[in-house]
Amino acid sequence: xxxxxxxxxxxxxxxxxxxxxxxxxxxxxxxxxxxxxxxxxxxxxxxxxxxxxxxxxxxxxxxxxxxxxxxxxxxxxxxxxxxxxxxxxxxxxxxxxxxxxxxxxxxxxxxxxxxxxxxxxxxxxxxxxxxxxxxxxxxxxxxxxxxxxxxxxxxxxxxxxxxxxxxxxxxxxxxxxxxxxxxxxxxxxxxxxxxxxxxxxxxxxxxxxxxxxxxxxxxxxxxxxxxxxxxxxx
Amino acid sequence: xxxxxxxxxxxxxxxxxxxxxxxxxxxxxxxxxxxxxxxxxxxxxxxxxxxxxxxxxxxxxxxxxxxxxxxxxxxxxxxxxxxxxxxxxxxxxxxxxxxxxxxxxxxxxxxxxxxxxxxxxxxxxxxxxxxxxxxxxxxxxxxxxxxxxxxxxxxxxxxxxxxxxxxxxxxxxxxxxxxxxxxxxxxxxxxxxxxxxxxxxxxxxxxxxxxxxxxxxxxxxxxxxxxxxxxxxx
Numbered sequence: 001x002x003x004x005x006x007x008x009x010x011x012x013x014x015x016x017x018x019x020x021x022x023x024x025x026x027x028x029x030x031x032x033x034x035x036x037x038x039x040x041x042x043x044x045x046x047x048x049x050x051x052x053x054x055x056x057x058x059x060x061x062x063x064x065x066x067x068x069x070x071x072x073x074x075x076x077x078x079x080x081x082x083x084x085x086x087x088x089x090x091x092x093x094x095x096x097x098x099x100x101x102x103x104x105x106x107x108x109x110x111x112x113x114x115x116x117x118x119x120x121x122x123x124x125x126x127x128x129x130x131x132x133x134x135x136x137x138x139x140x141x142x143x144x145x146x147x148x149x150x151x152x153x154x155x156x157x158x159x160x161x162x163x164x165x166x167x168x169x170x171x172x173x174x175x176x177x178x179x180x181x182x183x184x185x186x187x188x189x190x191x192x193x194x195x196x197x198x199x200x201x202x203x204x205x206x207x208x209x210x211x212x213x214x215x216x217x218x219x220x221x222x223x224x225x226x227x228x229x230x231x232x233x234x
Numbered sequence: 235x236x237x238x239x240x241x242x243x244x245x246x247x248x249x250x251x252x253x254x255x256x257x258x259x260x261x262x263x264x265x266x267x268x269x270x271x272x273x274x275x276x277x278x279x280x281x282x283x284x285x286x287x288x289x290x291x292x293x294x295x296x297x298x299x300x301x302x303x304x305x306x307x308x309x310x311x312x313x314x315x316x317x318x319x320x321x322x323x324x325x326x327x328x329x330x331x332x333x334x335x336x337x338x339x340x341x342x343x344x345x346x347x348x349x350x351x352x353x354x355x356x357x358x359x360x361x362x363x364x365x366x367x368x369x370x371x372x373x374x375x376x377x378x379x380x381x382x383x384x385x386x387x388x389x390x391x392x393x394x395x396x397x398x399x400x401x402x403x404x405x406x407x408x409x410x411x412x413x414x415x416x417x418x419x420x421x422x423x424x425x426x427x428x429x430x431x432x433x434x435x436x437x438x439x440x441x442x443x444x445x446x447x448x449x450x451x452x453x454x455x456x457x458x459x460x461x462x463x464x465x466x467x468x
Binding site for chain 1: 255258259291292295296297298312315316317318319320321322323324325326327330331334335337338341342345396397398399401402406
């Protein structure tokens with residue numbers, strides 16, 4: 001298979017990828033901004049068009065860039081956060097993985113909730129309130145609320161004002177959500193209740209109360225996951 | 235630029251990428267195992283060779299596969315953990331980023347150290363001891379100890395037995411290490427002392443002591459980083 005891929009062009013493409021990233025940073029391009037076309041980039045970076053094309057493909061795989069049909073190449077909405085960035089796909093024991101991810105959530109999310117209670121703006125609180133409501137509507141309608149649930153937790157993570165959290169939390173939560181989804185089980189009433197408590201505490205700017213509400217939310221999640229695993233192994 | 239990249243083949247390649255990942259999981263291939271060649275994969279998955287080649291390139295970008303010249307395609311040592319998986323390159327305020335990463339370390343690493351004190355095997359303790367010693371040697375020799383330092387923390391993360399930690403910790407620590415490295419400042423004596431304390435506590439299987447030693451290590455790190463930032467902004 002090796003003959004199909006040229007090595008020296010591969011590593012040149014890698015260098016050019018890094019140069020394109022530097023270009024994005026130095027030119028202050030933001031999410032959704034358009035890049036110069038292939039010809040212009042090739043001229044700017046002093047390399048051939050085929051190398052630029054190779055580099056762009058690699059950056060698309062890394063979710064740094066995205067192509068919009070007929071419109072050009074843009075800085076991706078996904079902010080360069082790779083698909084499955086932690087390589088979770090490769091863990092064979094999905095039950096252990098789910099428990100270990102909850103363990104990480106226990107380390108991070110209560111503190112994040114208290115930071116959110118300290119730092120959330122009125123706009124962020126309005127956004128959380130909307131998402132909390134949407135999750136409830138989906139639960140009542142018997143529809144899948146996983147995506148909105150992750151959005152709710154991501155909104156809390158953003159409002160903590162820790163730069164890294166909005167990129168880290170969805171990775172950890174989507175993976176759990178996927179597992180919970182696979183096991184066809186939903187903690188309906190506890191989710192509604194504990195989400196509301198988290199939201200109220202953040203709204204009231206009470207860090208300790210937000211911390212404890214998040215802890216309770218996670219405790220319900222872990223208990224439910226452990227129960228499902230018992231049922232599964234029975 | 236869009237004309238350079240064929241969209242339908244792109245999304246077909248994406249599907250084939252996922253199929254190759256499933257193949258790796260289902261065939262129980264491990265790190266370093268060889269994949270079937272391009273012809274065999276194309277036949278197995280019922281697609282053309284060029285699509286297989288495209289999918290393999292995407293998986294190389296994601297660090298799932300690696301090419302060894304003249305030998306073939308293998309499951310990557312990098313375990314599918316992407317380069318810069320959290321998109322940290324794109325954060326412009328590196329000082330704030332470094333502080334926010336330390337904030338995450340504070341949430342995670344003391345607990346990880348106590349889990350390591352509970353769960354580390356004799357082999358893992360031997361490995362940590364070796365790494366702790368190597369970091370000290372490098373510091374005494376005035377050489378860069380960042381890579382070995384990250385290895386030391388990764389070894390602690392592995393011995394916690396939380397599946398996700400060995401993939402998560404190096405991401406967070408390398409990024410900080412890089413920053414510290416860029417600022418040309420090293421906390422020599424404090425690093426030696428607090429690393430030793432962490433190691434001794436894990437060796438003695440004392441979770442609380444390991445927790446507190448890690449907390450102290452991070453506190454020295456944060457204090458030093460804040461001081462550098464003050465100097466920098468002066």
